[in-house]
Amino acid sequence: MSDLSFTFxxxxxxxxxxxGVMTTPHGTVATPAFMPVGTQGAVKGASHRDLESIGxxxxxxxxYHLYLRPxxxxxxxxxxxxxxxxxxxxxxxxxxxxxxxSLAERRKITEDGARFxxxxxxxxxxxxxxxxxxxxxxxGSDIAMVLDECLAHPATLETATASTSRTARWAxxxxxxxxQLRESPVxxxxxxxxxxxxxxxxxxxxxxxxxxxxxxxxVGIGFEGYAIGGLSVGEPIDVMYETVAxxxxxxxxxxxxxxxxxxxxxxxxxxxxxxxxxxxxxxPTRNARNGQLFTSEGRLNIKNVRYAEDEGPVDPxxxxxxxxxxxxxxxxxxxxxxxxxxxxLNTLHNLSFYLDTLSRIRDAIAFGRFESFRLAFHQRLSRQxxxxxxxx
Amino acid sequence: MSDLSFTFxxxxxxxxxxxGVMTTPHGTVATPAFMPVGTQGAVKGASHRDLESIGxxxxxxxxYHLYLRPxxxxxxxxxxxxxxxxxxxxxxxxxxxxxxxSLAERRKITEDGARFxxxxxxxxxxxxxxxxxxxxxxxGSDIAMVLDECLAHPATLETATASTSRTARWAxxxxxxxxQLRESPVxxxxxxxxxxxxxxxxxxxxxxxxxxxxxxxxVGIGFEGYAIGGLSVGEPIDVMYETVAxxxxxxxxxxxxxxxxxxxxxxxxxxxxxxxxxxxxxxPTRNARNGQLFTSEGRLNIKNVRYAEDEGPVDPxxxxxxxxxxxxxxxxxxxxxxxxxxxxLNTLHNLSFYLDTLSRIRDAIAFGRFESFRLAFHQRLSRQxxxxxxxx
Numbered sequence: 001m002s003d004l005s006f007t008f009x010x011x012x013x014x015x016x017x018x019x020g021v022m023t024t025p026h027g028t029v030a031t032p033a034f035m036p037v038g039t040q041g042a043v044k045g046a047s048h049r050d051l052e053s054i055g056x057x058x059x060x061x062x063x064y065h066l067y068l069r070p071x072x073x074x075x076x077x078x079x080x081x082x083x084x085x086x087x088x089x090x091x092x093x094x095x096x097x098x099x100x101x102s103l104a105e106r107r108k109i110t111e112d113g114a115r116f117x118x119x120x121x122x123x124x125x126x127x128x129x130x131x132x133x134x135x136x137x138x139x140g141s142d143i144a145m146v147l148d149e150c151l152a153h154p155a156t157l158e159t160a161t162a163s164t165s166r167t168a169r170w171a172x173x174x175x176x177x178x179x180q181l182r183e184s185p186v187x188x189x190x191x192x193x194x195x196x197x198x199x200x201x202x203x204x205x206x207x208x209x210x211x212x213x214x215x216x217x218x219v220g221i222g223f224e225g226y227a228i229g230g231l232s233v234g235e236p237i238d239v240m241y242e243t244v245a246x247x248x249x250x251x252x253x254x255x256x257x258x259x260x261x262x263x264x265x266x267x268x269x270x271x272x273x274x275x276x277x278x279x280x281x282x283x284p285t286r287n288a289r290n291g292q293l294f295t296s297e298g299r300l301n302i303k304n305v306r307y308a309e310d311e312g313p314v315d316p317x318x319x320x321x322x323x324x325x326x327x328x329x330x331x332x333x334x335x336x337x338x339x340x341x342x343x344x345l346n347t348l349h350n351l352s353f354y355l356d357t358l359s360r361i362r363d364a365i366a367f368g369r370f371e372s373f374r375l376a377f378h379q380r381l382s383r384q385x386x387x388x389x390x391x392x
Numbered sequence: 393m394s395d396l397s398f399t400f401x402x403x404x405x406x407x408x409x410x411x412g413v414m415t416t417p418h419g420t421v422a423t424p425a426f427m428p429v430g431t432q433g434a435v436k437g438a439s440h441r442d443l444e445s446i447g448x449x450x451x452x453x454x455x456y457h458l459y460l461r462p463x464x465x466x467x468x469x470x471x472x473x474x475x476x477x478x479x480x481x482x483x484x485x486x487x488x489x490x491x492x493x494s495l496a497e498r499r500k501i502t503e504d505g506a507r508f509x510x511x512x513x514x515x516x517x518x519x520x521x522x523x524x525x526x527x528x529x530x531x532g533s534d535i536a537m538v539l540d541e542c543l544a545h546p547a548t549l550e551t552a553t554a555s556t557s558r559t560a561r562w563a564x565x566x567x568x569x570x571x572q573l574r575e576s577p578v579x580x581x582x583x584x585x586x587x588x589x590x591x592x593x594x595x596x597x598x599x600x601x602x603x604x605x606x607x608x609x610x611v612g613i614g615f616e617g618y619a620i621g622g623l624s625v626g627e628p629i630d631v632m633y634e635t636v637a638x639x640x641x642x643x644x645x646x647x648x649x650x651x652x653x654x655x656x657x658x659x660x661x662x663x664x665x666x667x668x669x670x671x672x673x674x675x676p677t678r679n680a681r682n683g684q685l686f687t688s689e690g691r692l693n694i695k696n697v698r699y700a701e702d703e704g705p706v707d708p709x710x711x712x713x714x715x716x717x718x719x720x721x722x723x724x725x726x727x728x729x730x731x732x733x734x735x736x737l738n739t740l741h742n743l744s745f746y747l748d749t750l751s752r753i754r755d756a757i758a759f760g761r762f763e764s765f766r767l768a769f770h771q772r773l774s775r776q777x778x779x780x781x782x783x784x
Binding site for chain 2 (some may be wrong): 027040041042043044045046047048049065069070072074077078084085086206238265308309311325326327330333337339340341344345
């Protein structure tokens with residue numbers, strides 16, 4: 001593992017909240033961090049320089065999509081994902097499992113892995129723990145995720161138990177493959193980032209005992225970091241918070257903890273309070289394209305006619321290019337007439353709001369005032385809930 | 393006219409080519425200049441800061457579209473188009489005539505003006521020379537265009553003659569209205585840019601005698617600048633070049649000359665050689681969204697499978713962000729998977745190529761080597777025509 005240049009250094013703790021620095025082969029990431037989602041090697045509606053200008057330090061990209069198009073072989077021949085997409089900062093890739101599981105009728109799970117039909121052309125593919133590791137080795141992300149079984153909510157204890165132990169067996173196979181890839185060449189696999197780290201994933205649905213078992217098994221295998229998967233899938237929000245709170249103490253304090261696929265700005269604050277270091281979510285980008293903007297005083301729907309002549313910025317507290325340059329009235333016009341720039345300007349704002357929230361969280365932790373930040377953050381949002389725009 | 397701050401200063405001539413500086417209430421424009429088209433108050437796929445970063449000094453916006461959505465009244469209440477869209481550099485607006493004429497069955501021309509049905513909701517509207525001036529006064533562009541009749545190609549001499557004299561009568565009415573708007577308040581019209589200039593438009597189809605008559609009439613009325621309209625509408629390219637060459641000597645040498653709606657990079661070079669100072673065209677932006685990229689060696693279609701693993705930039709001679717950051721392979725991938733960023737990155741490149749071409753034209757004129765620039769420009773393009781990609 002002499003090539004492995006992945007490290008994690010905790011620099012501050014404040015209650016359950018942690019501030020740290022994650023070092024990867026493509027640079028450092030201040031944590032807690034939010035990873036904008038660049039599904040197909042691009043964050044929809046934001047250029048790399050836009051992302052850098054608002055402080056993005058790490059992107060997430062989706063193995064399933066890149067595997068199908070343009071293909072991990074092509075990307076490996078082009079030197080890996082960083083080189084292919086022209087982004088020289090850290091990248092985390094998921095395993096592809098989440099997308100495969102969402103194919104419903106078009107996939108079949110066995111002990112070996114997940115057989116699925118491409119959503120593009122119906123072609124048949126087999127994703128195993130080893131294959132997911134191989135694809136990500138070819139992509140050369142800085143952090144690879146193990147293939148896990150994504151349990152639907154609700155699930156019976158029986159289903160959840162079987163699924164969680166399969167995830168553990170898959171994690172062992174994924175780790176074995178990763179160690180093999182690090183040791184010596186594997187036929188047909190071009191390892192494009194010799195310093196790639198691998199994170200395990202704790203599953204177990206909403207069952208505390210299963211989460212405990214899964215954490216125990218996953219930590220026992222040993223990874224460079226740990227994710228909590230299977231949340232934000234429809235369970236009540238307090239159950240999600242409780243599950244996070246129950247799980248993080250079971251993970252090594254000196255390694256990064258990643259809450260997958262979450263969430264709203266409120267969720268981020270609450271998960272940080274429970275010891276989470278890394279986040280990804282499509283909410284800021286997807287909602288931006290649908291005209292829903294996040295602000296320090298709540299969400300606003302830019303389509304609303306009430307903004308037609310509103311000269312104010314989306315969020316008076318925001319320093320992003322969109323807020324510095326454009327009024328709500330203009331952004332509403334762009335959305336109403338279906339301009340591309342509605343998507344790009346809204347995306348820039350929403351991502352900026354997310355990244356700025358994380359930046360303020362890190363500052364608060366460093367100064368030992370995370371609890372007062374958290375309180376003020378929620379109070380400001382709840383004032384808006386009493387306002388004139390109905391929640392969505 | 394004490395508020396009128398529009399001036400034009402020729403600084404160099406080189407054969408028929410001219411270099412100058414146009415001064416407007418919102419700043420100066422080095423000519424010859426290309427105006428990116430921001431139809432609805434936004435250049436599709438390019439933010440204002442993107443445009444400024446590649447040297448755009450003036451935008452064109454479309455009166456027809458803004459009149460319908462969000463409406464010139466709303467824009468006037470918001471202080472005019474510059475304020476509404478957050479662009480503080482010069483803006484030229486067209487009269488709306490071109491869009492109305494393109495409505496075909498949904499418009500009817502009388503001496504009074506053009507009655508049309510909105511392409512959005514079928515509502516009925518009357519666009520007169522006065523109304524076109526009023527709308528643009530409310531928009532507050534730096535340069536307003538008179539309402540002209542856009543003659544279809546081909547047209548008989550009889551049709552062209554009648555149309556050209558109607559355009560002259562409309563020009564008189566448009567100028568009278570403009571002078572009235574400058575003198576004293578007009579009911580229901582908020583003049584948001586007291587320094588707005590007005591350009592006349594020379595029509596006459598492809599008939600030299602009609603172009604002469606139209607130039608004579610239009611110059612006789614007296615405007616701050618002159619456009620050549622009714623070209624790039626399907627006539628052979630050499631006829632377009634001849635018509636431009638025939639018309640420009642009939643226009644005042646000390647005022648700007650604007651060739652409307654043209655064209656390819658080659659057209660720009662050839663029109664500059666014939667004395668044109670201003671251009672607008674949707675080609676660079678529209679083609680970008682369709683995957684066609686302009687380069688110093690010709691056009692390339694990024695969809696082509698030949699670029700799937702091409703690590704080179706779109707144009708090795710180009711210094712734009714897209715070319716500095718991304719390979720043809722990545723841009724092809726983005727286009728193939730239908731990412732928004734394909735449109736934005738391609739648009740940035742194409743506009744950059746257009747603006748850079750104009751910049752090199754201006755340099756060549758200043759150094760008295762426009763003819764050698766022109767020759768080299770065409771030679772480089774024609775080499776590509778012998779290449780392996782078929783012309784489109």
